[in-house]
Amino acid sequence: MPAATMAVMPVIEARELTKVFRRPDKSEGLRGSLRHLVTRRYTTTSAVDHVSLSIEPGEAVAYVGPNGAGKSTTVKLLSGILVPTSGEVVVGGIVPHRDRIANARQVGVLFGQRTQLWWDLPVRESLALLRDMYGIGPADYRAQLARFDEVLELGELLPVTARKLSLGQRMRADLAAALLHRPGIVYLDEPTIGLDIAVKDRVRDFLRRLVADGTTLILTTHDLGDIEDVCRRIAIIDGGRIIYDGGLDGVKDTFARERCMHVRLTTDVDPQSVAALLPDAEVTPGGSPGEFTIRFDRFVLTAGQVIATASSLAEIDDLLIDEPAIEDVVRKVYSGELELEPAEDGVGAGVGA
Amino acid sequence: MAARAYLCMVKVSARTVLTYRANFVLGLFAVFFQLLAMLYVWRLLLESGKDFGGYTWPQMKAYLLVAFVTSSLVSAYGDFRMAARIRDGLVSLDLVKPVTYQTARFAETVGRAALELAVTFAVAGSIALVTGGIPVPDLPQLLLFAVSIAAVVPLKFLVVYLSTLLCFWTQNYMGVAWARTSLVALLSGSLIPLVLLPSWLQTTAMLLPFASLTATPAAIYLGQATGGEALGLLLTQAGWVTVLWVAGRLVWRFAVRQLTVHGG
Numbered sequence: 193m194p195a196a197t198m199a200v201m202p203v204i205e206a207r208e209l210t211k212v213f214r215r216p217d218k219s220e221g222l223r224g225s226l227r228h229l230v231t232r233r234y235t236t237t238s239a240v241d242h243v244s245l246s247i248e249p250g251e252a253v254a255y256v257g258p259n260g261a262g263k264s265t266t267v268k269l270l271s272g273i274l275v276p277t278s279g280e281v282v283v284g285g286i287v288p289h290r291d292r293i294a295n296a297r298q299v300g301v302l303f304g305q306r307t308q309l310w311w312d313l314p315v316r317e318s319l320a321l322l323r324d325m326y327g328i329g330p331a332d333y334r335a336q337l338a339r340f341d342e343v344l345e346l347g348e349l350l351p352v353t354a355r356k357l358s359l360g361q362r363m364r365a366d367l368a369a370a371l372l373h374r375p376g377i378v379y380l381d382e383p384t385i386g387l388d389i390a391v392k393d394r395v396r397d398f399l400r401r402l403v404a405d406g407t408t409l410i411l412t413t414h415d416l417g418d419i420e421d422v423c424r425r426i427a428i429i430d431g432g433r434i435i436y437d438g439g440l441d442g443v444k445d446t447f448a449r450e451r452c453m454h455v456r457l458t459t460d461v462d463p464q465s466v467a468a469l470l471p472d473a474e475v476t477p478g479g480s481p482g483e484f485t486i487r488f489d490r491f492v493l494t495a496g497q498v499i500a501t502a503s504s505l506a507e508i509d510d511l512l513i514d515e516p517a518i519e520d521v522v523r524k525v526y527s528g529e530l531e532l533e534p535a536e537d538g539v540g541a542g543v544g545a
Numbered sequence: 546m547a548a549r550a551y552l553c554m555v556k557v558s559a560r561t562v563l564t565y566r567a568n569f570v571l572g573l574f575a576v577f578f579q580l581l582a583m584l585y586v587w588r589l590l591l592e593s594g595k596d597f598g599g600y601t602w603p604q605m606k607a608y609l610l611v612a613f614v615t616s617s618l619v620s621a622y623g624d625f626r627m628a629a630r631i632r633d634g635l636v637s638l639d640l641v642k643p644v645t646y647q648t649a650r651f652a653e654t655v656g657r658a659a660l661e662l663a664v665t666f667a668v669a670g671s672i673a674l675v676t677g678g679i680p681v682p683d684l685p686q687l688l689l690f691a692v693s694i695a696a697v698v699p700l701k702f703l704v705v706y707l708s709t710l711l712c713f714w715t716q717n718y719m720g721v722a723w724a725r726t727s728l729v730a731l732l733s734g735s736l737i738p739l740v741l742l743p744s745w746l747q748t749t750a751m752l753l754p755f756a757s758l759t760a761t762p763a764a765i766y767l768g769q770a771t772g773g774e775a776l777g778l779l780l781t782q783a784g785w786v787t788v789l790w791v792a793g794r795l796v797w798r799f800a801v802r803q804l805t806v807h808g809g
């Protein structure tokens with residue numbers, strides 16, 4: 193395979209992509225509008241700020257960040273809905289906002305908050321319209337409907353008018369609408385928002401298959417389950433800037449700084465004396481004498497130092513280190529608590545990619 | 546192929562009208578009662594013996610029925626939906642569909658117009674019969690009339706489409722729709738025949754696309770314009786359709802920048 197020596201061409205390439213929104217500074221009412229006409233003052237927001245992303249065919253990327261971080265704006269830039277203020281974007285060799293129709297043929301987009309179905313029509317009619325828009329042949333169309341029925345149980349939704357669908361039903365139908373033309377590139381912006389567990393599982397299962405079939409996917413979600421189930425790569429955006437872009441495992445190394453070690457010593461040792469030796473750690477007594485839980489920052493202490501200290505007091509009988517959970521990291525990302533310390537020990541490869 | 550998509554949109558929108566036929570019929574009712582009132586008023590006026598542009602009662606009836614058909618065309622709430630999608634920013638989703646926005650909206654309009662034509666012609670025909678008949682032109686003239694009515698569909702679509710695009714700049718579509726309706730009613734001749742307007746207003750109507758909307762089909766139906774003159778009027782309609790179609794594409798491109806460049 194020449195792949196080892198030849199770099200794969202990225203299918204999505206964003207370079208220094210920036211979107212600045214300008215909102216008029218106007219107060220309420222007619223007077224405010226008139227004053228705005230005279231003064232023309234604006235507030236500007238850099239919703240997406242010099243974002244560079246390079247995504248290879250078949251990659252599944254989770255795109256996460258707190259509310260207002262710029263996720264949806266990025267998706268709109270990639271799908272050609274918005275024209276960038278500066279920077280470049282090329283998707284499958286096409287500049288999306290220049291050639292919207294060609295771009296529409298190669299990508300599938302879903303905005304979880306908004307439906308693409310025709311509101312007044314039964315789902316079946318919406319899909320038939322899309323079939324004709326994309327020039328999908330009858331056999332392929334039937335095959336697609338069968339596939340959607342299998343995973344999303346679409347069949348029962350076909351005769352229902354879009355505005356009568358529940359949120360979960362609508363999302364299933366919308367997924368079918370976004371993917372009907374077998375796009376090689378798919379952007380899903382919060383596809384599981386507001387769905388109950390059963391539907392979520394079904395959607396995730398569907399997304400896994402999609403990725404397994406070689407679709408390039410960008411998935412914006414609040415749901416950790418979605419990320420771990422579907423994606424190997426994660427890009428974290430905050431305040432319009434990418435603060436991490438790399439493997440899912442790397443996120444833990446970079447951001448999950450707290451480690452938790454459960455130690456059982458052969459003899460009863462006073463927790464105070466352990467704490468005294470480890471002033472930077474938090475020591476809590478465990479369930480029985482000689483058991484402790486030690487929490488420490490891995491940029492301050494190493495696991496080895498903690499073990500050495502504990503074993504200096506008594507022989508270690510048993511030891512357990514909790515796996516840092518990516519959930520904790522992502523939850524922190526969403527709550528805006530994530531502290532961005534430069535990784536002193538150099539584990540943070542991939543930061544600011 | 547895209548052509549198939551537009552054809553499918555024509556069919557689907559016709560079917561949507563049938564699904565919502567109650568709305569559709571109610572919408573026609575308003576115009577229908579207006580028509581009855583006009584017929585009544587004009588009969589009184591003409592019976593008074595005064596001269597109104599030389600119209601006889603049967604001719605005036607024919608005029609009003611043609612005006613009823615043309616003003617009912619392209620009136621079924623498609624513009625309100627387009628306006629709402631622009632206002633709510635949902636129009637951005639239309640940018641990720643592989644069809645041309647203007648052509649897609651036109652296809653929907655054609656689907657509705659087919660039904661509007663069928664229903665309004667049936668209504669107009671019945672009224673003509675019930676009220677003692679109207680003059681009917683000979684076959685060639687009738688064909689010219691059919692062409693002029695067909696041209697009203699794209700023309701009125703474009704007038705409505707262009708004004709609806711104003712929603713990219715103003716929140717108040719009701720105001721825009723109201724202004725357009727009044728302007729069209731007055732300058733197309735659907736309110737009263739243009740010959741009865743002050744001459745400067747007549748000239749204005751003739752110089753603008755509005756006269757092509759009602760005055761042209763009416764003049765052809767009544768035989769006021771025949772032969773070369775009728776062909777000239779049809780060419781004028783075609784010219785306006787072309788000009789406004791191109792204008793629509795340009796304004797759309799400019800309008801959508803509101804959304805794509807400034808973020809709506």
Ligand SMILES: Nc1ncnc2c1ncn2[C@@H]1O[C@H](COP(=O)(O)OP(=O)(O)O)[C@@H](O)[C@H]1O
Nearest residue numbers: 213239258259260261262263264265266808809
């Ligand atoms: N059309 C717009 N006009 C002005 N500001 C906008 C617009 N769309 C988004 N923004 C602003 O841009 C920032 C990013 O928004 P968005 O991309 O929707 O974030 P996310 O999807 O990550 O929650 C927010 O501060 C938001 O208020």
Ligand SMILES: [Mg+2]
Nearest residue numbers: 263264265381
């Ligand atoms: Mg969003």
